[in-house]
Amino acid sequence: MAEILVKNGFVVDPTNKIDGEKMDIAIKDGKIVKKVNERKAKIIDASGLTVMAGGVDIHSHIAGAEVNMGRLIRPEDHYKDAVRKTKLTRSGTGYSIPSTFVTGYRYSTMGYTTVMNGSFAPLKAKHVHEELNDIPLLDKGTYPLLGDWWFVLENLAKGDIEECARHVAWMMQSTKGYAIKVVNPGGLESWGFGHNVHSIDDQVPNFCITPREIVRGLIKVDKMLNLPHTIHLHTNNLGQPGNYKTTLDTMRAIEDLSTDGKPVAHITHIQFASFAGDDWGKFRSGADEISKYINAHNHITLDMGQVIFTDTTTMTADGPFEYTLYTLSGHKWVNSDVETEASGGIIPFTYKKNNAVNAIQWSIGLEIALLVKDPWKIFMTTDHPNGGPFMSYPRVLAWLMSKKAREATLKRCHKKAQKKSLLPSIDRELSLYELAIVTRAGTAKALGMPNKGHLGVGADGDVAIFNINPETTDIAKKYKAVRKAFKESVYTIKDGKIVAKDGEVVDNTTPGRTMWVDVKTKQPCIINEEMKRKFREYWSIEYENYPVSDHYVKVSDKLTVEASV
Amino acid sequence: MTEFKSVVCPICGCLCDDLEITVENNEIVKMKNGCAVCEAKMVYGYKSEERILKPMIRKDGKLVPVTMDEAIHKAAQILVDAKYPLLYGWSSSTNEAQRIGVELAEELGSTLDNCASICHGPSVMATQEIGIPTATLGQIRHRADLIVYWACNPWTSHPRHVERYTAFTEGRFEKSEWKNYMLKLKGETGKKKIEAASKRLGQYSPPPRPQVCMVDAPPKSIQKMGRKMIVVDVRKTKTAEAADYFLQVEPNKDYEIFSALRCLVNDQELDIDKVGGVPVDYLKDVADAMINCEFGAIFFGLGLTQSLGRFRNIEVAIALTRDLNRRTKFVISPMRGHFNVTGANIVFAWQTGYPYAIDFSQGYPQYNPGEFTINDLLRRGDNDATLVISSDPGAHFPKSSMQNMMKHPLITINPDMNAISRLGDVVFPAQWCGIEYSGTAYRMDSVPIPLKKVVEPPPGILNDQELLERILNEVRAIKAQKTEVQTKVKGEVRSAAKTVKKTAKRTKRKVA
Amino acid sequence: MITLTPLRNFDVPVHASCINPDEFKSKTLKEIAELPVTEGNRNLTLSDLFKIEQDKTETPSITLNGDFKKVKRVGQGMKTGEIIINGNAGMHTGERMAGGKIVINGNADSWTGSEMKAGTIEIHGDAGDYLASPYRGSGTGVKGGYIIVDGSVGNEVGCYLKGGVIKIKGNAGIFLGYHMTDGAIYVEKQCSSRTGAAMTGGKIILAGTVTELMPSFTIDSIKPKVKVDATQSVAGPFYVFLGDLADHGTGKLFVSKTNNPQLAFYEKYL
Known part of the structure; x- marks a missing residue:
């Protein structure tokens, strides 16, 4: 494999506490090394450019049954954004939910090298892996939805956490997942009969359990199994006015589970969970309350779920939430319940500046990101495609880094939003160093990926080089230039190969790895005939046909962990 | 002799995955659990001459x-x-x-x-117009207490659909009603046999059909608790015989009937008293059954997708399902064929x-x-x-x-x-x-x-x-060759043109 | 003025969105000849397929002589000028047009005037399906403009219509004005069933006979005459129906009383 030497760039690597130092980065055999043979290596002159590790996205819906259904129902969204075949790349379509190949290309040309898929129903695990195989140039992982799985509900209701942990371990292996995803715990099961839970202490119908118990139980399971990532939580009452209280309740309910000061849960797309006000008319931001709590506690990490003013497609496993959205919008609505496991919904949605609620939502995301003091606690996402497609990340970055950019957008927003927004009172502007945390170093750390998100020796050879000269550019003022720089990386290097240059894919031979966790429990989950019968009763497919066999993963990157049960 | 378990049947959209297959000398000799269609292909059909x-x-x-x-x-x-x-x-x-x-x-x-x-392309198109509230078949098995088969006949096209996923199955929250349905079917078969026998004896005169209305009134049983099955079709199929209620409609009138049902579900009054050959009063009962169920499921087949209106038929069916979701839980699903x-x-x-x-x-x-x-x-x-x-x-x-x-x-x-x-x-x-x-x-x-x-x-x-x-x-190889040849030809043409020009110049000079 | 004539019969579809007055404007004849078109999957130029002639009039108009049935997307997105087609027109003619005029002296294929915003399309023959209807999955219908058809039209004409006027002098197929929210459609002769299904606004005027009315419409009144647009009003009497009730719509359906005696029973509700 070729050796690469990136010379004279301004290196921003928060994991190794390097802040804009001019230095060389050497890559050999797909890994960062101390040095390479300068004569043999390909030299990239990065003088005047910023060098970072490849981006790591912690939550983005890029593959699986739900995502593909979203693709399928929106021809009117695709046909505005057709992507031509080239000698190197496949054709496809874009906008809010790009086709698989285009997803890979577009992420890569933005300097991203790792993307974690937000969720999938375990029954449809093979589908998500088939799609991940068709997303090139990226390392990927995916989170199985386990919060409303009947085995989890039953075992937790019984109080048998160890049995629950063994089942979760089996599921992690069987579906080749990376982390436990919990969506509206208890709500998805209730949605089976068209109901929902409204607080963390509501009883889940037909199961003697509450959302509080589910979340606490799964955090304990996550710890027992030693999983690299915490549970990945989408809270109850998401998208409802006044839900910041539920979010705070959830966070308080798990405070005691963090013993070593480490996070125990990642609350995803926090913007959608930080609404205050009693109804849509009195809708306001709950950012202040949420960020105050986060600043005082260390057991939670967050990602933004920032809203972009554009036409997009919302999709989540939270079936009842999508139903509410349907009753509000009357737009085309997909609901897809999955037996014994989950539900799901899709609604196309346009966020408008002149809509007070949408504009306040836009403000909430940025407010929390800026009010939370420690960048290691909140990461940048748009919950692609829920808040907006991932191609809009550069715009979010510009808003984070420049008050001027925020003001420029805010002044075009609905009057009510302008009045209610906390943004004018916030002067903070993220530095490049902080930006590298919220887009790569922090996410990699939260995901438990020691080889990603930084440029230390031994890390993966994933590097992104951007056209920003921190010495000469005043980022906060020149936000448009920054936006442009993050839109198209000068170089993206994946596993020691230059895959994209100046916004174009130049090497399409890297399929990217699929990362999954193989949990070794001391006592494996016993699958006897009795158990198989139960599987058959619960699901409509046979036990033997349920697991994702190895050939479904093109390039497997197995992480073996030893569980304590 | 090798035995395979949990083999998947590659015939219809049901993809039953519980077949047990015995193979001897590289030939399937025995198959368990499959339906007649499955047997025809898995045991005999694939060895076709x-x-x-x-x-x-x-x-x-x-x-x-x-x-x-x-x-x-x-x-x-x-x-x-x-x-x-x-x-x-x-x-x-x-x-x-x-x-x-x-x-x-x-x-x-x-x-x-x-x-x-x-x-089912029209079903896909309808989904693109309006979305689709749907569920996996297991969800329907566990929860559905009202099953509507509209313009499809699973008894012959998807033989194990009823048995594995809907009315005949046992779910977590719903009991199987297969005994009742089987009794009903046996009764129907018996009736037919008697009719056929008396026909042979020459004593049979068909009961006078009411000229005005082909449709029977809905029985009280479609409002009961527990599993119910309604079949809507243009002719009485085997599935219809088993159903609690068979609603016979005129061909190419599905759109109108769905529209009427939507009005009824949305509490609107209709000006007319009959739609697609069905009295509106009957439709009111059907609408009531739909609203009052805990979890309803509509399955539809090619009778909707390929009759007059095509994808708009599905669109209105989905619209009805959406309306019903404001009153109860309802899902809809196409009966995919291959x-x-x-x-x-x-x-x-x-x-x-x-x-x-x-x-x-x-x-x-x-x-x-x-x-x-x-x-x-x-x-x-x-x-x-x-x-x-x-x-x-x-x-x-x-x-x-x-x-x-x-x-x-x-x-x-x-x-x-x-x-x-x-x-x-x-x-x-x-x-x-x-x-x-x-x-x-x-x-x-x-x-x-x-x-x-x-x-x-x-x-x-x-x-x-x-x-x-x-x-x-x-x-790819042929295309690569072609471009090679093309560039070669182009090159030759260009050089030929050059020589022509040169000779022309020369002749000009000579002439001069 | 530019005149295009096909050099031969086309076997496979030709994609020629470049035939557009805005594209031709300020281009020399040579530049126009070089404009890209495709025949099937082959990339060609306009002059490979058409004879291109220019006459001296300065008006930015294009005349197409011959059969253009296989030529798709003529005048797509045009804003100004005029296209005259002396022959049949292909699919997507005048799609998303925002101004100018297209005259078709022949039949028009499906998706003519799809998603148009303004301008005029005159069809002096029949039109296919989806005249003035949006793309698949899109609820963005025609926002404005004027379409007149001398002959008959196919199915699903004027779906999701938001504005503009469509006048049809012949017959119309099923699902006329499906899901329309505003604008007006006028049919002079026979109209098939499911007219105005899912409409929530606008008006459809049926001066001829109608096969069947949707059950989800309710009678409102009888009017002696009705205005199609600023220039035309039609003498009745007309039954006025409101619908589609299933979508809580208040669209108006005017149906000729004299030509439709089968609808007389509705009068008892008045």
Whole structure:
């Protein structure tokens, strides 16, 4: 494999506490090394450019049954954004939910090298892996939805956490997942009969359990199994006015589970969970309350779920939430319940500046990101495609880094939003160093990926080089230039190969790895005939046909962990 | 003797995966759990005498066996030479083969369509217009207490659908009602037997049918607790005989009836008292049953998708389901036919964004049913070469379509000598998907299920994926050669032109 | 003025969105000849397929002589100028047009005037399906403009209509004005069933006979005459129906009383 030497760039690597130092980065055999043979290596002159590790996205819906259904129902969204075949790349379509190949290309040309898929129903695990195989140039992982799985509900209701942990371990292996995803715990099961839970202490119908118990139980399971990532939580009452209280309740309910000061849960797309006000008319931001709590506690990490003013497609496993959205919008609505496991919904949605609620939502995301003091606690996402497609990340970055950019957008927003927004009172502007945390170093750390998100020796050879000269550019003022720089990386290097240059894919031979966790429990989950019968009763497919066999993963990157049960 | 368990049945959209198969001397000798349709294919059908064992090319009007390489080269040549080829079929093939299919279409700049085009394509289109509230079949099994089969007859088309997923099954929250239904069916059969016997004895006079109304009034039982089954169709099928209530409607009136039901569910009064041959009062009872159930499910078939109105019929059915969700929980699901036609839609969608009716002629995917669907293309005579894989349009398509298809070269890939293979210019043999090679297929509710290989294919026959890969490579090779030749020719032309100019100049000078 | 004549019959579809007055404007004849078109999957130039002639009039108009049935997307997105087609027109003619005029002296294929915003389309023959209807999955219908058809039209004409006027002098197929929210459609002769299904606004005027009315419409009144647009009003009497009730719509359906005696029973509700 070729050796690469990136010379004279301004290196921003928060994991190794390097802040804009001019230095060389050497890559050999797909890994960062101390040095390479300068004569043999390909030299990239990065003088005047910023060098970072490849981006790591912690939550983005890029593959699986739900995502593909979203693709399928929106021809009117695709046909505005057709992507031509080239000698190197496949054709496809874009906008809010790009086709698989285009997803890979577009992420890569933005300097991203790792993307974690937000969720999938375990029954449809093979589908998500088939799609991940068709997303090139990226390392990927995916989170199985386990919060409303009947085995989890039953075992937790019984109080048998160890049995629950063994089942979760089996599921992690069987579906080749990376982390436990919990969506509206208890709500998805209730949605089976068209109901929902409204607080963390509501009883889940037909199961003697509450959302509080589910979340606490799964955090304990996550710890027992030693999983690299915490549970990945989408809270109850998401998208409802006044839900910041539920979010705070959830966070308080798990405070005691963090013993070593480490996070125990990642609350995803926090913007959608930080609404205050009693109804849509009195809708306001709950950012202040949420960020105050986060600043005082260390057991939670967050990602933004920032809203972009554009036409997009919302999709989540939270079936009842999508139903509410349907009753509000009357737009085309997909609901897809999955037996014994989950539900799901899709609604196309346009966020408008002149809509007070949408504009306040836009403000909430940025407010929390800026009010939370420690960048290691909140990461940048748009919950692609829920808040907006991932191609809009550069715009979010510009808003984070420049008050001027925020003001420029805010002044075009609905009057009510302008009045209610906390943004004018916030002067903070993220530095490049902080930006590298919220887009790569922090996410990699939260995901438990020691080889990603930084440029230390031994890390993966994933590097992104951007056209920003921190010495000469005043980022906060020149936000448009920054936006442009993050839109198209000068170089993206994946596993020691230059895959994209100046916004174009130049090497399409890297399929990217699929990362999954193989949990070794001391006592494996016993699958006897009795158990198989139960599987058959619960699901409509046979036990033997349920697991994702190895050939479904093109390039497997197995992480073996030893569980304590 | 080898026994296979949990084998998946590669026939209909149900993809039952509990077959137990016994293989002896590379032959399936016994099959357990499968339905009659499954048995016909898995035990007998795949051993057909009509099996194609060698690739063939039509020479002087006759199909002549050739080597695989020759056939692949010929097929690739046809596809490269064509200005607007069409690739069609895919529904009885694996996802893995379909993926290569998209790549081939893209490389060729061809049109790409699958069998949804003639079955549930309208359902997909309706989903694109209005979305779809749906659920996996297991969810329906566990929870549904009202099951509506609309314009479909699972008893014959999806024989185990009722037994595995709906009225006859036991779910966590719903008991099986199979005993009642079986009693009812037995009663119906008995009645028919008596009628037939008395007819033979000459004592039979059919009971006078009321002239005004063919439809029976809904029984009280459709309002009861527990599982209920309603069948809506234009004729009384076997499924209808088992149902609690059979609502017979006039053909091509489904849209009107759905609209009327929507009005009733939304508490609107109607000006008329009969819709599609059904008294509005009866529809009121049906609407009540729909509103009062805990979890309802509508299954619909080709009677909706291919009758007057096509995708708008599905759209209004989905609209009714949406309205019902404001009152209770309701889902709707198409009864997909071929075992992997859902998969074809899914694979095409993730690679291109579009489920079927795709055109690559502009270098990027375009989508428009009606413009790029196979029958519309053929009817207009747009294409100049066709490749058909794992499908038999020869047996099902209108004459006008087939006539236009036959004007141009045709390549077929099918395991046995069906109607379309007989018409082919290049005829490839194929393996039986799900019997002779493994892969993935998607059930009608988009659940992926791994197909199993249980017997070895005849020697020398490639599976769809391998064959398509080889055709794709050959196409690329021919194209590369062509561009090489073209650049060469261009170069020669240019140098020739130069010499001409030079000589012209020289002559001019000489003349001067 | 530019005149295009096909050099031969086309077997496979030709994609020629470049035939557009805005594209031709300020281009020399040579530049126009070089404009890209595709025939099937082959990339060609306009002069490969058409004879291109220019006459001296300065008006930015294009005349197409011959059969253009296989030529798709003529005048797509045009904003100014005029296209005259002396022959049949292909699919998507005048799609998304925002101004100018297209005259078709022949039949028009499906998706003519799809998603148009303004301008005029005159069809002096029949029109296919989806005249003035949006793309698949899109609820963005025609926002404005004027379409007149001398002959008959196919199915699903004027779906999701938001504005503008469509006048049809012949017959119309099923689902006329499906899901329309505003604008007006006028049919002079026979109209098939499911007219105005799912409409929530706008008006449809049926001066001839109607096969069947949707059950989800309710009678409102009888009017002696009705205005189609500023220039035309039709003498009745007309039954006025409101609908589609299933979508809580208040669209108006005017149906000729004299030509439809089968609807007389509705009068008892008045």
